[in-house]
Amino acid sequence: MTAQAILASPTKARRRPWVQHSILPGFGLSLGITLAYLGVIVVLPLVALAIRPWELGPAGVFHALAAPRVLAALKLSFGLSALAALLNAPLGVLLAWTLTRYQFPGRRILDALVDLPFALPTAVAGIALTAIYAPNGALGALAAKVGIKTAYSPLGIFIALVFIGLPFVVRSLQPVLQELDHEVEEAATTLGANSLQRAVRVILPALGPSLISGISLAFARAVGEYGSVVFIAGNLPGKTEIAPLLIVIKLESYDYAGAAAVGLAMVAISFGSLVAINGLQLMLARRGRA
């Protein structure tokens, strides 16, 4: 291969200056398939959702969304999802740490258990959680003795959301923890760092981006969670009625447009939060690199 041939390809690429040249072939084909697939699987249904509510007219959509019951449901769903994801952050770090850093009998079994909330059909999770946390269940009875209502209260919803969110945080962190070089920590120790400094200044910054992505995945999953929550929530409008349930109820009263309006609002809020979280992640990644 001559030097001219090697020089020729960058000039070709310059015709499309926004495309970073890759020496791997097949860019056109793979991008084409990617766009078509994402279009059919993701964008098309979202467009259908986005079109539906407007048969009510802009005022109608606003009216549907401004109803106190809808606002309460959105607040409950997004608020509890955020809280559950935040609780899962420190505990998820601890679990991932224990499972990757230590060798002990039964570690593999514990490791497999983490995936269970992920693999369990959501309705099964809901039934199991309700059986335990109902006032006549094992934990529910204990909580009731000290005057705490678990199932059929916002706390019950929170428990379900923590349950389903846990694997996302742990599984995002584990590969990073495994890759983290012991040498870096050893170097920090030889430079005089104590264990707290090591954790906060060496390990946490490395975990930051994946922790955030784990939290955002757990959050996104919790927002849309329906199956396990409807069993344990009391489903009272304005109190324990989550937004996905409200959508189902609207559909079942033949209010298709109203249901789509709530759905669209959920997509918008979810998308907004994910963009914000991605931005934060990018910022952290840059700072980590600097």
Place this chain on the structure above:
Amino acid sequence: MTKLLPSRRAMMAGAVAAAPFLAGKAFADTAPITLLNVSYDPTRELYKDINTAFAAYWKGKTGQVLDIKQSHGGSGKQARAVIDGLQADVVTLALAGDIDEISERAKLLPANWQSRLPNNSTPYTSTIVFLVRKGNPKAIRDWADLVKPGVGVITPNPKTSGGARWAYLAAFAYGSKQGGAAGGKDYITKLFKNVPVLGAGARDATTTFAQRNIGDVLLSWENEAFLTIDEFGPNFEIVYPSSSILAEPPVALLDKNVDRHKTRTVATGYLNFLYSPAAQELIGKHHYRPRNPAAAAKYASGLKNIPMVTIDQAFGGWKKATATHFAEGALFDQIYKPA
């Protein structure tokens, strides 16, 4: 959940046991004709029996082998599934309003569907009663006791459950007897303040009450109350209030679907069979109130006669009742407006 399962498990076992038998017959004749009955929540056990009886009857009459499938869920949810394309041949729902919606939105059957079969297309009636815990510790005797402070009332969400709509209307009728429309509104507002959990369907609410031990009284279909007693024995008692509502769960043929499936004859036969002495007997056995006088008389001793309002007299029909009570922003939604 576990205690309610045996009946379903028995059903599955029955289906599995029957399968080779049916398949053998199917080979002897032609392929079985499939019929889908989309029904509401508490009728699982009833239609399981009726389907077996009808399949035998139809086989004897025509030689055709039937495979009757049944689907159950909250009445509103089932109606929406049919509107959205679930290929039901017949619907047997909790209230006429839901079949009206199918007629109006999906045009699967004519608007006058309810006049095509005897008794307003309702082969049986039922009512709403109270199910309380053993010994009736909160001394619940009538509607007035439900709104007392500290009483937990379990009922499904009237937005999704047909039974809950009947219960809501029975409660409203009681309230308006005391003080007109304002009295009705006042009463149901107080009533739903005492509801700690809103289930999606009748079976859901029964599970909450019977399995999870939530609440002191369940507003229940009469047949579902008896079924709970059958399942749980002496843990519960049925209380008949001083008045209730005459619930008329209607049945209908979905013309467009049966024509597409070429099942009109057998579907018509199925619905007519519901009025036959054999089916009426099964209806009575499952604690519904048969239309057939002989069957009604046979099972009359178990079911108490109480004054009942009807949807047409007290509420001017389903269309009006839905608009006033259950539509978006109507009375039921107003109960849950934050004060």
